Amino acid sequence: MTFKSTLLSVLERILAPLLSPILTYLALKKMGILGMNQRNAEFIAQYNPRKFYPLVDDKLLTKNLAIKASIAVPELYAVIEIEHQVVHLEKMIAPYSSFVIKPAQGSGGDGIVVIVGRRGPNYKRSDGILMHADELKHHVSNILSGMYSLGGHPDKAMVEYRVEFDPLFREISYQGVPDIRVIVFKGYPVMSMVRLPTRLSSGKANLHQGAVGVGVNITNGETHFGVWQNHVVEHHTDTGNPISGLQIPDWERLLTISASCYELTGLGYIGVDLVLDRDKGPLMLELNARPGLAIQIANRTGLAPRLALIKKRCAQQKESIQSRVAFVQKTFVHQPLW
Amino acid sequence: MNTKRHLLMLVGILILIGMWIFFYKVKILDLPLSPYGVSQVWTIESKIDFDATTGRSAKVEFFIPPTQAHFHRLDENFVSRNYGVTTDLAVDNRLSIWTIRHAPKTSQTLYYRAQFYFDEAFQGPNLSNRGITGRYLYTGAERAAQQTIISNARQQSVDSLSFATNVVKNLNNPDDGNAAILLNRDYSNANIAITAAKLLKGPTVEEGPNIISRLVYGFTLSETEVALQDIPLQIYLGIYDTEHGWRYIDPNSARVGLPPYFLIWRYGDQTPILGVEGGRNEQLTFSAIKREVNTLNVAQEEALQDHSILMTYSLFNLPIHTQEVYQVLIMVPLGALIILLLRSFVGIRTFGTFMPVLIALAFRKTHLLDGIILFTLIVSLGLTVRFYLEQLKLLLIPRLSAVLSTVIILMILLSLFSNQLDFQTGLSVALFPMVILTMIIERMSIVWEERNAWEAILQGIGSLFAAAIAYLAMSNLYMEHLFFVFPELLLVIIAIMLLLGCYHGYRLSELIRFRELIKKHDI
Structure with a gap:
């Protein structure tokens, strides 16, 4: 091995850890990857x-805008805006055997409950777990109190068509x-x-x-x-x-x-x-x-x-x-x- | 593009203003860059005693130290009951005049006190070239002695300085008959110095060496001793030439140069330093005390003396209590800068944007390791309570309030326990911002449930890590000193933040995140 190649390999060993982030950076840039x-x-x-x-941020607003612009959206069954209405939840959802409850201002799919059917007073969730009507009401209350909304603001709960995917x-x-x-x-x-x-x-x-x-x-x-x-x-x-x-x-x-x-x-x-x-x-x-x-x-x-x-x-x-x-x-x- | 130029201009202006004030304070006002600098400050006191005639007027003329190289005068005062005091500038000297119309009693005591600090770099004012006036014509044997000494010195010298040192050496030689005649056998330093000055000037313009000279009175402030009593005044012979300015010769050893730490009291001739009209038995004593003072305090006092507007509006003029608050607050932007770096360059995820800064502030009191332990302890206990409350199906705000109250109870319990165990830092747990802690617990538990435990712990560790880094920067003594003494550096911090805002490139974490794309790409 010549002196020059030894020197180069030593240099490479020292420089590689320093260079690799720079090389990665340049490669990503070249590929056109968008950074945060x-x-x-x-x-x-x-x-x-x-x-x-x-x-x-308010899915209810988005939905109404979309309907106005005749963009296809899942049908809206009901909106619960105040705690007082939670009592009537069962009456509101009575006509539908399957539906989705979601917070209007939720993020990342948090707080969404998908109901696929009923077993007496219980509702069956898409993952097969049964939810009692009271549990469902509590969930709606949580949504209203802002548990799933950004910044914990009071929120609305939407009940809508469950997509048959x-x-x-x-x-x-x-x-x-x-x-x-x-x-x-x-x-x-x-x-x-x-x-x-x-x-x-x-x-x-x-x-x-x-x-x-x-x-x-x-x-x-x-x-x-x-x-x-x-x-x-x-x-x-x-x-x-x-x-x-x-x-x-x-x-x-x-x-x-x-x-x-x-x-x-x-x-x-x-x-x-x-x-x-x-x-x-x-x-x-x-x-x-x-x-x-x-x-x-x-x-x-x-x-x-x-x-x-x-x-x-x-x-x-x-x-x-x-x-x-x-x-x-x-x-x-x-x-x-x- | 236009906004980019606008931004760069703003950044430039901010840095310019910030750095200009900063350099002004460092260079002109001499504010120290390091918090550890110590300056030696001497307090000089001269005490004048004399007997006056009761009810008669008295006037005391007393030379006081002029502005000079290597010494900064911080403060001076005249302690003299019922006397009027004025100070005059008189050819390089300063003269103070005490006057009283009716001296109340016989024995009078006046004090002059001044504080000086030593500064090697300080050059002092330009001195005039005024030497001793008047020529002294010797006659007879003295005349012959004068001519011999001058011609001897001339033979042995090349310039005015070596000439003068040779004259002094000749005068000091006890075997030299000529010197004995001129000195009248009085070999005191004062006599040698004044005789040498007479010889250097010469009897007439045509004949004499015509070297400008004068006497310098003062004393050496000891570098080692702390207190000096009854300091005798020393006399040096100063000679002037246009090329070198004033140079000084020890009349005893003929060595050139003033000793280090020599405080000049007066330039002049053999007339006394103190003159009393309407009094007698005057006595003059000097004493000095040395103390070591933080350079910062010295520089402040000096700047205040100069009535610098920057110092009048400095944080140091606020009440101490307010100063303490700002000492903490002024570090917050630095913490924010650290968080900015960690978030948009490294890509560390934290709970809330500036929450780590608040934790870092709490760390200042608890110290790092104890702080992290206490924080982890409270947050994990709080999380346990939060998960328990979750089962009770409460609404958000009642649950948050309950968690907040629990956090406070936990803090009290921790304090009580640590007090029992004599674990002092446990007491400082109260300094954690409890509302922030509650919010962290809530955020963490939501992330825990909705993402996963790992994500929640990761963000918790990220927050703690960011807080620790911010704490280390914010509690650095040099940083604290720099920002408190030079708050204009905040403008520079803002400029840096604005500049960093222009960075649109990848974060370090993204290099890892998108690494997979490259690995496969290369193969």
């Missing part, structure tokens, strides 16, 4: 005016309702994923809570690989079934619904959460003004270049919803990083 700071500063702070936040995802879901998250920037759907509940997420379709995120080709609605707890996965963690190669039906309609949510709220950078109903097709569930970044791992693609492209396009022209969707389907051809 950049998302907050350049997209959320710039395109999401605070005054529009209540429109998405499309059998497409049955094999790769553990209880709960899988939903589809679409990032919409200035009315252009830029990236999407399917979120599959797992045992760890206790049936919730939230990546933070342990759901699996599956990247979806935005041009045609075909699923590929997934992300679970920031790790790349090919199979559902509970059922073991492969998650790639599924075709989501009604994809173009789903994109159109997502794209039209921009006009609904005026927020430039949002995450649109949709579900696939067996009979009613895609329904818009809620909007998120601070959508997460794990979608990039699920798609193995960075958001930044797509956002930059849209930014440029918006500066040049204003487009209709249809042509926006068409542009996206034509442009964002799926090219995963590996």
Whole structure:
């Protein structure tokens, strides 16, 4: 070994731990991965005016806006606004055998109870556990007191249609309702994923809570690989079934619904959460003004270049919803990083 | 883009103002950068005793120390009952004049007190080139002696300084008959110095060496001794040339230069330092006491003497109690900066944005390790209670109130126990902000239930870690000193915060989070 090569190897040993974060940083930058700071500063702070936040933070408001704009949403059965109404809960939900109770200002799917049927005075939850009417009332009281709302503000409870989810995802879901998250920037759907509940997420379709995120080709609605707890996965963690190669039906309609949510709220950078109903097709569930970044791992693609492209396009022209969707389907051809 | 330039300008202005005031205070007002600096401060007292005639007027003229190199005068005062005191500037000297119209009794005592601190770097004012005036013409044998000594010195010297030292050396030689004649056998320092001064000037302009010279009176403040009594005045011979300014010669050893810590009392000739009109038996004694004072206090006093507007509006002029409050508050922005760094650069998750700063403030009283133990103890006990209350199906606000009350009871119990066990820091548990603790317990239990236990513990540890880092920065003695003495540094902190706000890059935690993308990518 020559002196030079020894020197180089020694240098490499010393420099490697120092360099590796820098190299990682540069590699991520090159791949166009959007970081938290950049998302907050350049997209959320710039395109999401605070005054529009209540429109998405309050799901009741979002739902009413969507209905007005004739965007398909799960039907609203009842709203409980004050503690006094809780007594009448049973009467209000009497006509429905299955329904969902959720806080209007909840976050991350917290406080949602899905009832699939009745056993006398008891209600059967989607996970099979029976809930007594009193327990249900207590839960509604908790919602009203603000237990699940951001900042603990007093809240409203919504009772709505329980989505009969499309059998497409049955094999790769553990209880709960899988939903589809679409990032919409200035009315252009830029990236999407399917979120599959797992045992760890206790049936919730939230990546933070342990759901699996599956990247979806935005041009045609075909699923590929997934992300679970920031790790790349090919199979559902509970059922073991492969998650790639599924075709989501009604994809173009789903994109159109997502794209039209921009006009609904005026927020430039949002995450649109949709579900696939067996009979009613895609329904818009809620909007998120601070959508997460794990979608990039699920798609193995960075958001930044797509956002930059849209930014440029918006500066040049204003487009209709249809042509926006068409542009996206034509442009964002799926090219995963590996 | 425009906002970016705006921001950079704001940052620039903030840093400029902050640093300008900071440097002004450091360079001009001499405020110390370190909290440990100690300055030596001497309190000099001269006591004048004399006998006056009762009911008659008296006037005392007394030289007092002029502004000089290496010594800063902090304070001076004249203690003299019923006397009017004025001070005059007189060619490099300062003269104080005490006057009274009707001396109340025979024995009179006047005091002059001044405080000086030693500062090697202080240059002092420019001195005039005024030497002793008047020439002294010797006659007869003295004239011959004068000529011999001068011609001897001339032969042995190259410039005015070596000439003067040779004159002094010759005068000091007890075997030299010429010197004995000129000195009249009085070999005291004072006599040698004044004789040398006469010789250096020469009898006439045409003949004499024409070296400007004068006497310097003063005494050496001992570096080692703390108290000096009855200090005798020492005399040095000063000679002047335009190239070097004033240089001093010891009339005894002919050594050049004043000894270190030499406080000059007066420049001049052989006339006495104290003159009393309308009195007799005057006596003058000097004493000095040395003490070590925090450099900060010295600099403050000095700046106040100069009536610096910055010091008039300094935090030090607030009442002590308010100062103590600000001593804590002024560190909060630093803590916030640390949290900002930890959150948007490292990506540590904490409960609430600035909650760790509040915990860090509590740590100041409990100290770090004890603080962490107490915090963990209370939060985990509180969590247990919170989970128990959860089963009772209470509404949010009653439950929060109950947890808050429980937290306070837990704190009382902890204090009582630690008092019994003689565990002093346990008592300081009361300093934790209990409402904050309650909120942490509530937030933590919600995260615990809705995410998972691991996430809750992770965020708890993150909060504690952030608090510990913030505490270490905020309780650093140098930091405390810097921010309290130079609150303008807060402007710089704001500028840094604004600059950090421009960082849109990845957090350290994101490098780990998205690592998987790269690993697969490379393979």
